[in-house]
Amino acid sequence: xxxxxxxxxxxxxxxxxxxxxxxxxxxxxxxxxxxxxxxxxxxxxxxxxxxxxxxxxxxxxxxxxxxxxxxxxxxxxxxxxxxxxxxxxxxxxxxxxxxxxxxxxxxxxxxxxxxxxxxxxxxxxxxxxxxxxxxxxxxxxxxxxxxxxxxxxxxxxx
Numbered sequence: 001x002x003x004x005x006x007x008x009x010x011x012x013x014x015x016x017x018x019x020x021x022x023x024x025x026x027x028x029x030x031x032x033x034x035x036x037x038x039x040x041x042x043x044x045x046x047x048x049x050x051x052x053x054x055x056x057x058x059x060x061x062x063x064x065x066x067x068x069x070x071x072x073x074x075x076x077x078x079x080x081x082x083x084x085x086x087x088x089x090x091x092x093x094x095x096x097x098x099x100x101x102x103x104x105x106x107x108x109x110x111x112x113x114x115x116x117x118x119x120x121x122x123x124x125x126x127x128x129x130x131x132x133x134x135x136x137x138x139x140x141x142x143x144x145x146x147x148x149x150x151x152x153x154x155x156x157x158x
Contacts (some may be wrong), residue, residue, distance in 0.1 A: 003114060003116045003117060006034045013145075032083075036076040039101065096109050
């Protein structure tokens, strides 16, 4: 069966991306695999910003990081539940996968394993300079994937 791989994130809402993924699944008459990656670098980045701003000291790093990772896991579960409800309503076969690690590396690993027809992911709109300075996971996936990758721009407030 032809599959579409949808990379989900907890840091923003992704309605356009999810709508596009369901549309592509219908066009392919295939299934949808939703991938949620728990990236510890995201929690570490939040902690670093809070500590640089003087909001937290050095001590609670592991507790805060663990709490943030648990919150991301909870949000991922909620997104999977919402996707499952929609997939059931629309008659779409859905497989969900959770990985922990670098978002781009984990996504590329699933691409190699599952060989999807297309990968769909979200990126917040940024300037070209910001993209150049802060290499994004989306760009790493787009360049390295062995299949077409569609990157949906979502506004920051979406």
